[in-house]
Amino acid sequence: MKISLGIDIGGTNTCVGTVSADGVVLCKESFPTSDYKQAALFADRLAEAVREVMAATASNHANTAIEWLGLGIGAPNGNHCTGCIEQPPNLNFKGDTPIIDLMNARLDLPVIDLTNDANAAAIGEKTFGAAKDYSDFIMITLGTGLGSGVFVNNQLVYGHDGFAGEVGHLSVIPDGRYCGFGRRGSLESYCSATGIRRSFFETLSHLGGPTVLDHLNIGELTSKHVAEAAQQGDTVAKATMDFTGRLLGEALASTAVVTSPAAFFLFGGPVKAGPILLDPVRKSFEQHLIPPLKNKIQIIESTLPIGDAAIIGAAALVIQ
């Protein structure tokens, strides 16, 4: 039985899982990333977690010989070309962390590979999800940030330095919102989950309210609240989702002109809002596409399971 390991390093939690050859998570565990301020100590804990899920998987399949294919790591700013997590804005260990070297020093596995979380999701969608039959597509992940992974001719595009596929940093509104990098008007600051939260407040400033979300603390509002309120017909929330969808559709139409993908796959919590987000995305996308591309490019919901997608995607790095 061939099994791979996938690691999803997030700002809050790090998850480790074993994944079967058909993309099912067999066993997983997680621990808080933010407990670790030093990369070496984090790597110690991560290697321990890897050994634990390997042992648990082996004991669940006691009568089967397991061939361990290797370990794939997905991390924010994880660079396939250098093997380092480079200057991650949301992790406690700063600078460049040579995570592949650190793990190779602690584990004996045939392959250890690294990419960023959105690239891992794209590889997961290509290997196990709805993108199986697509040679040219772009994966868009909507979460705390807005990530992307670009496939051209059946290959993930890394670019000259490993930093291709950062569509979240497309400039969409000149002199618009500030983002984590101190730049302004990036797609991510509008259409990620946190962007939707910000757009709710912008929309509230325009429309004045009231809204069914008035009872919430400002600090606790999330994109999920906004999506649910929109589905219940709340005016401010509906206008927020509509604004988000229109802007995302326009940005995807701009992105399409670079590599002309056959499809965009959308992944993440906000996508679960369904038509209230996806209808304006698709409408605005078609409106803004150049004529030679109109009615050719699909916008498709990811079929990766949200909870396990990052682990599956990271494991797919090794399976590919």
Added chain:
Amino acid sequence: MKISLGIDIGGTNTCVGTVSADGVVLCKESFPTSDYKQAALFADRLAEAVREVMAATASNHANTAIEWLGLGIGAPNGNHCTGCIEQPPNLNFKGDTPIIDLMNARLDLPVIDLTNDANAAAIGEKTFGAAKDYSDFIMITLGTGLGSGVFVNNQLVYGHDGFAGEVGHLSVIPDGRYCGFGRRGSLESYCSATGIRRSFFETLSHLGGPTVLDHLNIGELTSKHVAEAAQQGDTVAKATMDFTGRLLGEALASTAVVTSPAAFFLFGGPVKAGPILLDPVRKSFEQHLIPPLKNKIQIIESTLPIGDAAIIGAAALVIQ
């Protein structure tokens, strides 16, 4: 002696040339594209021109055996994947013209290939120009339109349908200028040669004048006049070139996040303006790049000869 043929189909003129294995145009001729309203008659004239330059080249090298490698065609909306010129906005023959089939029916050459003019320029730069040692780069051509050709892993990106590399249609100013497609705010409508002309009038509207170009007829103003006036220190023209450069730099910084090229190569008349355009491009580019890409990506002037670049690029299609 190995020789290729390159054809550059432009809205005004069509040029045909023979090109040596080291990228030198040996012999060429041109005729007005706009004289032909029917594709078949155009193809007749084009085949005649091909035979003429082949004969002239052969008679200039009477003592040498010539191996004809094939014919490459660069045309606006030329689609490598279908072999058709598809709905070209600036040509008299409308709809889809199956130019490869038309030429194969008229000529006996080992290969006849087609791509759009900007892709041909990119292949020319890669084969004979400054991009020789670059595996990941983007060619930007500034002319009547703003075209581009994207290389990833040493291969030109065609996308799922042949329409990749249309960076001129990136949206840069929401609800901005109208373009030929009826869309608004595209990069092409600001930073092509015709975009620079429009920006001059916008800048004149802001600053009010006077300008050293006051004596020109409105209809005859070109980007070349603007560049020359800027070099002479004219306030309106300088502000126009600065605006163009800043916007182009920002758009290239946005484009860079999709495929992370090692360089952009800029080609076309406006690029000859030199530092008055390129300084603000480079400054704005670095300002708007995301931190992981800063100080890594070069902006380089094309080394292809402007007059022959399109023929050389088309011929390189066959040499590649």
